[in-house]
Amino acid sequence: MSDARQVFEHGEHNVRLLSLEPKAATGSSPSPPPKPLLVASPTEEGEYPTLVFLHGYLLYNSFYSQLLHHVASHGFIIVAPQLYLVAGSDCGAEIQSAAAVVEWLADGLIHVLPEHVKSDLSKLAIGGHSRGGKVAFALALGHAKTTLEFSALIGVDPIDGMDKGKQTGPPILTYIPRSFDLKMAALVIGSGLGELKKCPLFPACAPKGVNHQDFFDECRPPAYHFVAKEYGHQDMLDDETRGVRGKATYCLCKKGTSRKPMRAFVGGAMVAFMKSYLEGDTQFLTAIVDDPQISPVELSIATSLELGNQPHLPLARSLRSELVSRMTAGGRRVTVCAKTTVVSMTPVRQGKTYPLSALDHAMGRHTLRLVFYYRPGPTMDKFKLKESLSEVLSQYPAVTGRLAREEEEGGGRGGWVVKCNDAGVRLAEARARVTLDEWLRSADDEEEMELAYWEPMDADPFIWSPFYVQITEFEDKAIAIGLSCPHMHADPTCAILLVRAWSDAHRRDCVVYPPFLHAPAFFPRPQPNPSSPLLSFKSSSTPATHKKGRMSSATFVFSDAAVKSCLADAGLPLDSSPFDALSALFWTRIARASAPEPDAPLGLADLTLCIDFRKRMHAPLPHGFYGNAYHFYPARADLGSGLEHVAAELRRHAAAIREEDFWEAVEWVHERRPGRREGDPPFPMYGPELTCMQMDHQPFAYGAAFEKDGGRPAHMTCRVRGVEGAGLVLVMTAAEEGAARQVVVTLPEEVADSICQDDAIMKYVPVVMFAPSTISRS
Template sequence: MVSPPMDSKTLIYDVKVSSIGPADVTGSDLIYEPDNLDLAMKLHYLRGVYYFRSQAFDGLSTLVIKEPMFLWLNKYPMTCGRFRRSDDHSGRPYIKCNDCGVRFIEAKSDKTLDDWFQIKDKDVSLEKVLVPNQYIGPELGFSPLVFVQLTKFKCGGTALSLSWAHVLGDAFSVAKFMNSLGHAVAGHELGEPVDLSKTLTKSIGTNSSTNFGDDPLSVKRVSPVGDNWVNTAKVQMEEFSFNITPTLLKHLNSKFNPSGPQFSPFELISAVIWQCIARIRGEEGQPNIVTICKKSEGNKASGALGNKQLVSVVKADISVASANLGELASMMQNNALEENKKIDEAIEREEALADFILYGANLTFVDLEGSPFYEVEFRGQKPENVSYRIEGVGDQGVILVHPAPKDERRNIMVILPENEVTELKSELEREGLIA
């Protein structure tokens, strides 16, 4: 007997909304100026869910949970600000650090945590009820940049969720932000607030003598959105997730090139999915150019937020659908061309007013290896599971690969046009990546 579809509206109840700001007054004249790469990401949003067993939050009142958050936000005043536009001809967006705060949402579920894991394994899209689906705009001055949701399950387990405007920083920045909350809860000193004096005013306006070079392949211009920072894909997007065991990863490596170089889990997984999607789209539509996002050295700077990830493109001059998988993995490993500087130049050339997307402009693979998602800790408890997704994805789709907490598994989040999802699952089953 087929179970009826789950109604997401019945999964949570008793929803309450409040605001949390810094414990100390920041000062109305302080501003934070996103750089060009930040603004290139302004139509994207990160949604993260951290699942904890009952020992982390059970028995704690909302006031006790919220109290350390005020000190936490002292360190990151830009997350509590609101966007404005400069008064000069450019209208370049900046954040006024006016302590308006982040939104805090409380909710309850009559499911146990184990019930919930079964539900999301069948339909990961239902997980969205745990994360506020908010965007910036259409009134910039009233739009929070960060939402935190705390959902308590019947068993005492908890989902701590975050909606994060990507203009603030990449997934590695989010991990730092969340880990510092764990430090605040434990009563540790967080150090001085991020030094906003280092965010220098950008020089707006194209210098005719400057040679900006070719346009980047990794981003795509979209129709102007004004102050409503939302990208709407041309087709309906759907997502699903699965995990890959270490045993399967070893099998993939030996299958790719038994006597040759070893590939990283990210390259192994990405090469297989790249080829599967190429088969689905056929010779006319196969993705010969893909974008790769990875951790950069800049992400290691303590406390700093921002979009520091390396953005590269790989161009295949062969048929991806029929290529040797080892050859595709090798291209990802050795032939990726970094485009951070080109993206910076493109935004500068457009005086920061044009609207672009990166995720899904090409088929995009995001390597979250080294992301400390499982290092956040509350009352000595680390997450049982962590899930991340991206909103605002273009119709070429995005694949996120990040480590799981146990036995070196890898979690894969796939976001593609809905008419490709069923076929991709069949292809992945044929390749032995899913059962």
């Protein structure tokens, strides 16, 4: 992390600042510059990438001396022309003057650089601040022709006039998203306070409608957008800016050394961006996007708009068209077009941590993937969704934090703890080339997971985001919201309620089930009794029922009438929970599909059942308890005795659960937690035997409505990754109310194929969705 922050500090190079006037050209400099210049360059021998940087409206290039010095110290040459002293509203002359300076570089720059210092003009960037940022965009868009080609573009709080409809000529913004045909990477830096009026006598320096946000919205990938939350439009200027114009900047923004953090951030971001796209060193830019906390100022936006799923890669012009064509090749219908880090709106108290419990650690082999589907609605807008997500994250400090290891006495490696550092969650924006109804009819199990973006833990967990959110827009403007996270961070109830809380915040309603972060909830009792034969078996077993191979998933949606018919066939009252009947049905049919011979008799078999224990304890926990609170317990039945017998046995086992059993299991995993027994790595909790999980006890998922009037999910899916052995069956509520249920299975591939065509299941006429691609759903 210290290496990533070094771009915000002074670099290793000594720097010379040289002021040049056009009339100062002599025999040693036969080609005079067309405009006065301030040139910052390293003094050590070498060939360096070059940046042409354009000043803001009515400002002097000398006001940027400290910023240019910072950038040059990292191995760049910066040429900052003084384009004018007095200017009107039209920028046409400035654009032509800036183009003339660029043309001068090839013949003239070499003569003004220190001895043995050369400019590598094949690595040329154009940038500018304020109105100079607009001029930089104009040059990049070809408003004036230059012989030299640019490879990168930087806009520092660019503006295009006084307001939308009041743009200065020539107007650059078109207000058509992604309309800029730049053919190069772009960095847009904004100021959080620039759009606010500092003084009643002056307009805002960077008004909404013509500022950084509008420029970024029109950039195509690759592009980056950083916004310094508490700084103004001119806060990257020198500590001291002389003269009337310099003093005026004090009235509008900060002054003196209070400008240093913003200047360090702007300089560091410029350095990181140019290192990535001029030199191919992506580590610094990647670090800022992935962990905005490393910035010396608080960022309200840290967005990367990237080509497909290839983040932060420097792309040569000759490869860009090839890469874009690959993104849509091969029939893929989902394209990730941007990645963003969303931080909480309210900062977390410094130093706050949240240790993961022993139950959390037990789920270390698994991840959760959730997808919520929504019909089009007036407030289902990705920008509004990101804003409400930022609001609700203020209540979830553990979600926006980063994982680290606790330090044990003696220097041993301890358990995981969340450093609640407001690093944010990663958000992917995607498009699906299909309508929602077409998707629900045709997507297979693997394709659905393209709606829930996920990246495995990095070698350095402290810069890895445990939570990933994906917002996918379909052709009919329907929306899918995907959530992915490590199972050791959250169980299905916890993950679903995060989305539910987000929907409450989006509607500006109170959060019905607020998060309850209470790490001691599952600390062992004063006199623990660690015992769990089931978990002991799991920890010492390898999948034996099936060879470890590819698992497939499918979703079965049963209507209210179909579930009631199944309850009757199972001999259960119609007002009882459908979980026992549906679990019995799928258990027996999966056992039949797994039998070595089609006609082999079914006999005594074992099953693991999994239930949410939050409300089953003597001192119940709130539904919003953050973390894992599911209990795994064994069941046994003679599968050859029929559906009614199996359902009755499941019901009997559920009624016999004691709170003591739960606490003994908690204390058993506590004895195995990291730092206690280093030889006990996490084992699969879902396997080797078949597991049935009850998730229909509360209608949480379909209560996640983002619209004021209705707007419930059209469908919702939950998957657990890392399932082994015989597989997993999830019984959940369905979009249809009443007894309707959906069953999501994850099974060995050949068993899943069989279950999707099983006559005993098809008897209840389920809608089969997201089945393996080998299954026909005609």
